[in-house]
Amino acid sequence: MPTPPPKSQRLISLDVFRGLTVGLMILVDDVGGVFPSINHSPWFGVTLADFVMPYFLFGVGVSVGLVFKKVPNRVDATKKVLLRTIKLFVLGVLLQGGYFHGSHDLTYGVNVRKIRWLGMLQRISLGYLFASMSEIWLVDNSAVESIMAFVKKYHFQWMVALIVCAVYMCLLYGLFVPDWTFERQCVTPSYNCSYTQTVHCGVRGSLDPPCNAVGFVDRVLLGLEHMYQHPLYIITEQCSVNSPDYGPLPPKAPYWCLAPFDPEGILSSLMVAITSFIGLHFGHVLLHVKDNLQRLVLWVVTSLSLVLAGYVLVLLGIPLSKPLYTLSYLCVTVGASGLLLGIMFFAVDVKEYQKETLVMQWMGMNALIVYSLATCEIFPSVVQGFYLGSPENNLVDGTEWVLQYCRSS
Incomplete structure (x- = not known):
């Protein structure tokens, strides 16, 4: 009998996780304005929309842990990471800097004196850069054969992450x-x-x-x-x-x-790096723990501990706030990210419910394309171009009217 082909080593659940994140982003962007309960929290607190960014960053960290499990040449790997970071950052400036105006103003162009430098893709690029650099330069190549060996292999990463977190907290409360x-x-x-x-x-x-x-x-x-x-x-x-x-x-x-305020600001991006780093840690567990049950136990325990720590910090006076990316917000959202990935892993990679998640898999494997089309409102703009009788009678505006009617009812 012919030998069966080797089973794919791709983590399908991570693609589903990314696809679900992109779908959630589209949902809250298109429906959040009509249903404020799922839209971003105005300042303090957390809603469904406030989990989108941490989900993206957490997934980036997990991916980095899998991609850089072996680094034969650190200099070449660094060049590739820097080039990818620059590409992602520039794309973010193009998409969110004001060049594309959206379906309600079908024009393009931006005054360079008022271009917005930071945004969601730029923030993801910074999280990717931090996680990748720490994986390339702060990890030795020794084998992991025990818990102590695991700690020794990654202890420099944890030290840097704690320093970054401490710097953010000192500046937030001391500046x-x-x-x-x-x-x-x-x-x-x-x-x-x-x-x-x-x-x-x-x-x-x-x-x-x-x-x-x-x-x-x-x-x-x-x-x-x-x-x-x-x-x-x-x-x-x-x-x-x-x-x-x-x-x-x-x-x-x-x-x-x-007055203006940037929710993807410079200082809060320090905590973004920590979110990607924790995702990196989940990727390490996946690499070094071969038993699926043990993986799930470690992920769930870590995730629940983070959520609990976040609400303890709230009781201690550090509120949940996405615009500030407070420590409590980081703990709660990253803990939720770990739990969601654990559920996806159990359903898709362990129980192999993969046909049922094909759409999410595709969205996750093409997350950047789907995100770009959604951010520029190309989907609604294309649909808006078809109307009945007059331009006002289009599917986009009609859908918004129906949603507003449902909410008022």
Whole structure:
């Protein structure tokens, strides 16, 4: 009898995990505006949409652990990682920097003086860079034959991750945030004008929208014009009469409601690196633990411990906040990522429910393409081009009307 072909070593559950993440991103982007309960939390707290970014970053870490299990030449591997990071970062600037305007404004082009430098793909590229560099340069090539050998092999990675986390916490709570100003547009129908508005801070350790260290670092290093101009804190109770949905400003709304803030900022990206690093650790377990039950036990125990630690931190006064990427938010979302990957692994790779997840597999294997099309709103723009009688009678606007009707009912 002919020898059967060797079983594929590809981790199908990781593709399904990525595909589910992309699907979740499309869902919350298209439906979140109609159903605020699944949209991003305005500032504190966590909703379904707030798990998308950590899922992406966690998956990146797991992938890096599998790709760089053997590094024959560290210099060549570093060059490849740097090139891939640059490509991903530049693509992110193109997609989210303001060049594509979306289905409600079918134009393109951006003023380079106001281009947004940071975004979701840029953040993923930074997480990939950190995880890859630590896997290439901070791991020895010794075999893992015991728990102590496992610890010895990866202890430098953990030391660097703890240092990065400590730096973020020190800056978040110790950096002095001075008063700052921004240009505010006049609400005048007869002519356009702007004036300078001052936000009074002069504090340390504030986690509120106007005076936190994350926004301060971005204002200094990026400049207000290169930050995200429509931050979600516009739907907080202080800034919207319909909170947690969009609405007009309250009569005594604070000045900072209309100020820019980047949810993918520089300082918070330090914690992004930690998210990818924890995903890297899950990949290490997959490599060195051969028994599927032991893998699942280690993943579940680690994930539940992280979720528990996150809520303990909340009780200690560190709130959940995606814009700041607080330590509690990191623990809860990464723990949820590990649990979801464990479920996918058990269902897809252990029980081999693979035909049932073919769509998610395809989306996961082509995650960058699907993400790019969704980010540029190419899907709705193409559909919007077909209408009945007049351009307003198209499937996109009709679907939005139906969703709004369902919500009002």
